[in-house]
Amino acid sequence: MAKIIKKSFPWFLILSLIVAVVFSFNLNFKNSEVKADSADTSVTVGNTAPSLGTPAENPASYGASPTNIGANVTFESTSTDPNSDNWYLAVCKTDVINPGTGGGAPTCDTSSTWCVSGSTVSGAKATCVTAASGAAESNAWFAFACDAASSSQACSASSQGSSDSGSPFKVNHVPAFTVYADDGPKAPATTMTWTTTASDSDTDTANDTVSLYVCKSNAFVASTLTCTDGAWCSDTGKSSNPTCGATTLRPDGDYAAYGFVVDSHGLEASGSPHATDSTPTVSNVAPSITASTISVLDTDEAGNMTLTTEQAETTGFKVKFTVVDANSCVTKGGTPGTDNEIASAFINLRMSEKATTACDESGDYNANDCYPDAYASWNPTCTQDADTCTGATDTDAAWTCTFPIQYHADATVTGAPKASYNWVAAVKATDDDAADTGLVDSTTGSNEMDKFMSYDLTTATIVYGTVSANGDSAEKTTTIEATGNVGLDENISGGTSGSKGLCTGSYPTCSGSYIATDQQNYNLTTGQGFGGTGHADLAYTPAEAELNCAKTTTTGSPATANTYWYLHVPAGQAAGSYTGQNTIEGKINNESFGS
Amino acid sequence: MVWKKINLILITFLLLAFVIAPTAKAGFGISPPYIDNENLGQGSHYEKKITLVRGDPVEDWKVEVITNVPKADDWITIDKGKEFIMPAGAQQVPIIFSIDVPKNAKFGEYKGSIRIKTSPVRAPEQGTVSILLGGQIDVNLTVAKDIFDFKIKGIKVSDLEEGYKAWWGYVPGIIKFSMQTENLGNIKAAPSKVKFEIYGEDKSNIVETIETSKIGKVEPFKTDWAVAELKTKLKAGSYWAQYKIFKKDEVVSSGEIHLSIMPKGTITAGQQNKIFDLNSKILLIIGIAVIILIGIAGLILKKKKKK
Numbered sequence: 003m004a005k006i007i008k009k010s011f012p013w014f015l016i017l018s019l020i021v022a023v024v025f026s027f028n029l030n031f032k033n034s035e036v037k038a039d040s041a042d043t044s045v046t047v048g049n050t051a052p053s054l055g056t057p058a059e060n061p062a063s064y065g066a067s068p069t070n071i072g073a074n075v076t077f078e079s080t081s082t083d084p085n086s087d088n089w090y091l092a093v094c095k096t097d098v099i100n101p102g103t104g105g106g107a108p109t110c111d112t113s114s115t116w117c118v119s120g121s122t123v124s125g126a127k128a129t130c131v132t133a134a135s136g137a138a139e140s141n142a143w144f145a146f147a148c149d150a151a152s153s154s155q156a157c158s159a160s161s162q163g164s165s166d167s168g169s170p171f172k173v174n175h176v177p178a179f180t181v182y183a184d185d186g187p188k189a190p191a192t193t194m195t196w197t198t199t200a201s202d203s204d205t206d207t208a209n210d211t212v213s214l215y216v217c218k219s220n221a222f223v224a225s226t227l228t229c230t231d232g233a234w235c236s237d238t239g240k241s242s243n244p245t246c247g248a249t250t251l252r253p254d255g256d257y258a259a260y261g262f263v264v265d266s267h268g269l270e271a272s273g274s275p276h277a278t279d280s281t282p283t284v285s286n287v288a289p290s291i292t293a294s295t296i297s298v299l300d301t302d303e304a305g306n307m308t309l310t311t312e313q314a315e316t317t318g319f320k321v322k323f324t325v326v327d328a329n330s331c332v333t334k335g336g337t338p339g340t341d342n343e344i345a346s347a348f349i350n351l352r353m354s355e356k357a358t359t360a361c362d363e364s365g366d367y368n369a370n371d372c373y374p375d376a377y378a379s380w381n382p383t384c385t386q387d388a389d390t391c392t393g394a395t396d397t398d399a400a401w402t403c404t405f406p407i408q409y410h411a412d413a414t415v416t417g418a419p420k421a422s423y424n425w426v427a428a429v430k431a432t433d434d435d436a437a438d439t440g441l442v443d444s445t446t447g448s449n450e451m452d453k454f455m456s457y458d459l460t461t462a463t464i465v466y467g468t469v470s471a472n473g474d475s476a477e478k479t480t481t482i483e484a485t486g487n488v489g490l491d492e493n494i495s496g497g498t499s500g501s502k503g504l505c506t507g508s509y510p511t512c513s514g515s516y517i518a519t520d521q522q523n524y525n526l527t528t529g530q531g532f533g534g535t536g537h538a539d540l541a542y543t544p545a546e547a548e549l550n551c552a553k554t555t556t557t558g559s560p561a562t563a564n565t566y567w568y569l570h571v572p573a574g575q576a577a578g579s580y581t582g583q584n585t586i587e588g589k590i591n592n593e594s595f596g597s
Numbered sequence: 598m599v600w601k602k603i604n605l606i607l608i609t610f611l612l613l614a615f616v617i618a619p620t621a622k623a624g625f626g627i628s629p630p631y632i633d634n635e636n637l638g639q640g641s642h643y644e645k646k647i648t649l650v651r652g653d654p655v656e657d658w659k660v661e662v663i664t665n666v667p668k669a670d671d672w673i674t675i676d677k678g679k680e681f682i683m684p685a686g687a688q689q690v691p692i693i694f695s696i697d698v699p700k701n702a703k704f705g706e707y708k709g710s711i712r713i714k715t716s717p718v719r720a721p722e723q724g725t726v727s728i729l730l731g732g733q734i735d736v737n738l739t740v741a742k743d744i745f746d747f748k749i750k751g752i753k754v755s756d757l758e759e760g761y762k763a764w765w766g767y768v769p770g771i772i773k774f775s776m777q778t779e780n781l782g783n784i785k786a787a788p789s790k791v792k793f794e795i796y797g798e799d800k801s802n803i804v805e806t807i808e809t810s811k812i813g814k815v816e817p818f819k820t821d822w823a824v825a826e827l828k829t830k831l832k833a834g835s836y837w838a839q840y841k842i843f844k845k846d847e848v849v850s851s852g853e854i855h856l857s858i859m860p861k862g863t864i865t866a867g868q869q870n871k872i873f874d875l876n877s878k879i880l881l882i883i884g885i886a887v888i889i890l891i892g893i894a895g896l897i898l899k900k901k902k903k904k
Contacts, residue, residue, distance in 0.1 A: 191798065191835070292852070292853055292854055292855055293852070293853075294752055294840075294852030294853060294854055295752065295753060295854065295855075297750070297751035297753075297777065299751075304820045304821070305779075305820050306629075308628050308629060308648065309628055310626075310628050310648045310650055310689045311650065311688065311689075312624045312625075312626045312650050312651075312652045313624065313652065322751075322753070324753070324854075324855065326835075326855045328798070328835065390756075392756055392857075392859055392863050392864055393859065393863055395833065395834075395859060395860065395863075396756060396857050396859060396863075397798075397835040397855070397857050398756070398835075398855050398857045400753070415629075416633070445852060446749060446750070446751065446752065446850055446852060447750065447751040447752075448750075449750065452628065452629040453628075453629045453630055453631065454626060454627075454628045454629065454630075455626055455627050455628070455629075455630035455732055455733075456624065456625065456626025456627070456628070456650055456652075457624065457625065457626065457730075458623065458624040458652055459623050459624075459728055459730065461728070462623050462727060462728055463722075463725045463726060463727050463728060464726040464728065465725070465726070466726065480728060485624055485626065485652065486626050486628070488630075493712070493731075493733055504726065508720070509720075509721050522726075544712065579723060579724035580724070580726075581721055581722070581723050581724055581725060581726070582721075582725075582726045582727075583716070583721055583726070583727050583728075583729055584726060584727075584728050584729070585714060585728070585729040585730075585731055586728055586729070586730060586731070587712060587713070587714070587730070587731035587732050587733055588625065588626075588627075588730075588731070588732045588733070589630070589732065589733035589735075590630055590631075590733075590735065592735075
C-alpha cells in the first residue's frame with residue numbers, strides 16, 4: 003500500500019496543479035471586466051529579408067552552350083518579401099552582399115558586381131543583365147534577393163541556381179585567325195587549296211575547335227554556317243589551321259573566295275583576314291587542235307575539191323577542225339557562242355608535196371600549190387561554228403574556215419602529174435590571252451583537187467576576109483588560153499552533116515551556094531599555108547588536135563596555144579558573103595593529165 | 598582648113614575605134630571532165646555531178662550532150678536531158694549523169710567519151726565564121742563483181758550529255774562518232790567496227806573502252822557521213838579518246854579525238870540521250886500506251902468468254 007501511494011503521489015500532485023491553473027484561469031476570464039484602471043500597448047514589426055526563388059541564367063550559359071564574349075548574360079528570379087516590400091535581385095561575383103539603405107539597391111563587394119536589377123514588386127520576377135567579358139571562361143555568380151524597405155533593408159542568403167542555368171556562366175572567346183591564303187594561280191579543273199593560321203584557346207568543358215568556310219561572296223551566315231551565294235569548300239572541327247580545297251572552274255581569270263573562320267560554338271573570328279577575298283586565279287592554258295579533226299572540204303562538203311570558175315577564184319572551200327581548250331570554250335562570265343575563249347584561227351592550205359614550213363609565209367604563196375594565210379591577197383574567213391560551245395564546262399568548239407582557190411591549183415586525182423599528193427591544211431588557233439595551238443597539220447582529213455578543164459578563145463570568129471575564087475585566104479589564128487588546171491588539147495569540127503562548111507544562105511540550112519567543109523584546113527604550126535605539112539581538113543566529125551597547151555601556172559598570164567586556119571575558095575565559086583560555124587571542144591591533154 | 602581638121606578628127610576616131618575595140622573572149626569549162634568508176638557492179642546505179650562553166654554568160658546557149666561509150670551508151674542518162682539551155686547569166690550549170698548498169702551487163706571495161714556542144718540560141722551572124730565552144734568528158738567504166746571498199750576522209754564527234762538513272766534503268770550517254778566515208782565499192786559499205794579507248798583529261802589512264810558494230814552504211818559511190826553511236830557511262834567532263842576504225846579486221850584509220858561530256862540537261866532537246874533512237878519521254882509515252890492497249894484487249898477477251 004505504501005508503495006502504491008508513493009507511486010501515485012506525483013501523479014496526484016500534477017493533476018492538482020492542473021486543476022488549480024484551470025480554475026484560476028477560468029476565474030480570471032469570468033472576472034474579465036476591468037476594473038476601473040487602463041494600460042497602453044505597442045508592438046514593433048521587424049523587417050524580414052525576402053525569400054529568394056531559384057535564380058537562373060536565361061538562356062542557360064554552360065559548357066556546351068557558352069555565351070559568346072560581348073553578348074549578354076541575363077539573370078532572373080522571383081522573390082516574395084514577408085513585409086511586401088519591393089525587392090532587388092543582386093548577382094555578385096562573391097558570396098558577399100551589402101543591403102541598401104533608404105530603400106536603395108544593394109551592393110556587392112567591391113568590383114564584384116555582375117548586375118543588380120531594378121526595384122521589383124514582391125512576388126514578381128526581376129532580371130538583370132551583364133555582358134560576357136574577360137578572359138575567364140568560367141565565371142561563378144551568387145544571387146541575392148534584397149528588399150527595398152525604407153529602413154533596415156535585408157538580403158536573403160545567396161543562391162547559385164542549379165543545373166545548366168546555374169552558376170557558373172561560361173564565356174566563349176573569339177578564335178584567333180591571322181593568315182588566309184590560296185595556293186594559286188592554278189590550272190583549270192585542278193585543286194585550289196586555301197590554308198589558314200587559326201586556333202581557339204578555349205578549353206572549358208571541351209577544347210574548342212575551329213572551322214573554315216570559303217565562300218564565293220562576302221556573305222556568310224554564322225548561325226547556319228552557310229555561304230549565302232555558295233561555298234568553294236569547308237574544313238570543320240579542326241584543332242587549328244583548317245584547310246580545304248576545291249576544283250577550279252575552267253574559264254581563266256580571277257575569282258572571289260572569302261574566308262570565314264568560326265569556332266565550335268559558331269563564333270566568328272574578327273579582324274583581318276576574316277571575311278577577306280584571297281582572289282584565287284585560274285591560269286590560262288594554251289589550246290590545242292587534234293589533227294584528226296582537221297578536214298579539207300569541197301564547197302558542198304562532199305567529195306573532191308572542184309574548181310568551177312574559169313580564170314578566177316572558186317570560193318567556198320572549207321577547212322573544219324576542233325579546238326580544245328581546258329579553259330572552256332567561253333570566257334569567264336561570258337555567253338557561249340558570243341564570248342569565245344578561242345579568239346581567232348587561221349589556215350595555211352597546200353598541196354602535200356610541200357612541207358608545212360614551205361607554206362607558212364607570205365613569200366611562199368603560189369596559186370598552184372600553196373596558200374599561206376600570211377599572203378595579204380588570200381583571205382580565208384575563220385569563225386567558230388554556232389551552237390558548238392554549250393557552256394563553261396565544255397572544253398571544245400568546232401571551227402570552219404572558208405576560202406577561195408585559184409583556177410589553176412594543181413589537180414591531185416588519178417592521171418594528174420601530182421596524183422601522188424593531196425591537199426592538206428595546217429591550222430593554228432589563238433585564245434583571248436594570245437596563247438595558241440601552234441601550227442597543226444591535218445592527217446586523215448586531206449582531200450583531192452579534181453581536174454578542171456576550161457579554156458578561153460581570144461576570138462569568137464574567124465575572119466577570112468575577101469578571098470578570090472581558086473584562091474587561099476591568109477593564115478588566121480585562133481588562140482586558146484588555159485583557164486583551168488589542166489593542159490589542153492582540142493577536138494575540132496565544123497560544117498553541117500552534109501559537109502557544107504560555109505554557105506550564102508541561112509546557116510545551117512545552107513540552101514544557097516556553099517563551100518565544102520574540107521576547104522578549111524587547120525594546122526598547129528604557123529606558116530604552112532593551105533594544105534601545108536601537118537595540116538588537117540576540117541570535118542563534121544570532131545578530130546583531135548594535139549594542141550598540147552600547157553597548164554597555166556601564173557594566175558594573170560594563162561598559158562596559150564594557137565591553131566592556124568586557112569580557107570581555099572574553089573574555082574568557079576559564086577561570089578557572095580558566106581557564113582559558117584566551126585566548133586572547138588576543149589579536152590584534157592591526156593598525155594600529161596591522164597584520161 | 599576647118600573641114601580638113603574635122604575630117605582628120607573623124608578618121609582618127611574611126612581608127613581608134615578599131616584599135617580600142619575589145620577582142621571578144623569566150624570561155625567554157627567542164628569540172629571535172631571525166632566519169633570514172635572502176636567498181637560498178639551488175640545492176641549498179643551511179644551518179645556523177647559535173648558542172649558546166651561559162652566565162653561570160655551574156656546570152657542563152659543551147660547545149661547538146663552526145664554520148665559515145667560503146668556498148669554502154671544507153672546506160673547513161675542526164676538529168677537535164679540531152680539538149681537543154683544554159684541561160685544567160687548562169688556561170689555554172691551542174692548536170693547529173695546517171696549510170697544504170699544492167700543486171701546482165703558483162704564484166705569488163707567500157708570506155709568512151711561524152712561531147713558537150715554549145716551554140717548561141719540566136720542565129721549565126723551572116724558573113725562570119727563563128728566558133729562554137731564545147732568540151733569532152735572522158736568516160737571510163739568497169740563492171741566487176743561485188744566490191745567492198747571505202748576510204749575515211751574525215752571524222753568528227755559532237756558534244757554529248759552524261760548518262761543518268763531513269764525509273765526503268767540506266768540511260769547511257771551516246772557518243773556520236775561521224776566518219777566521212779567515201780564508198781569506193783559497188784555495194785553499201787561502212788566501217789565494220791569502231792573502237793574507243795577513253796582517257797581522262799590528263800591522258801594518264803584508260804577510264805573506259807567501248808566499241809560498236811552498228812554503223813550506218815553509205816550508198817555505193819557516194820561520200821557521206823557514217824555515224825557510229827557508242828554508249829558510255831562516263832560522267833560529265835573532258836576526255837580524250839584513241840579511236841580505231843575497222844574494215845573487217847583491218848584498222849583503216851586511227852587517231853586521237855577529244856570528248857566533251859556535258860552535265861545532263863545542258864544540250865538542247867534534239868541531242869539528248871536516246872534509247873532505240875527515241876528520247877526517253879517518247880519512250881515512256883509509248884510504253885504507257887502499250888500497257889493501256891493490253892488492258893483493253895484483256896477486257897474485250899473476258900467479255901467474249903462470258904458470252
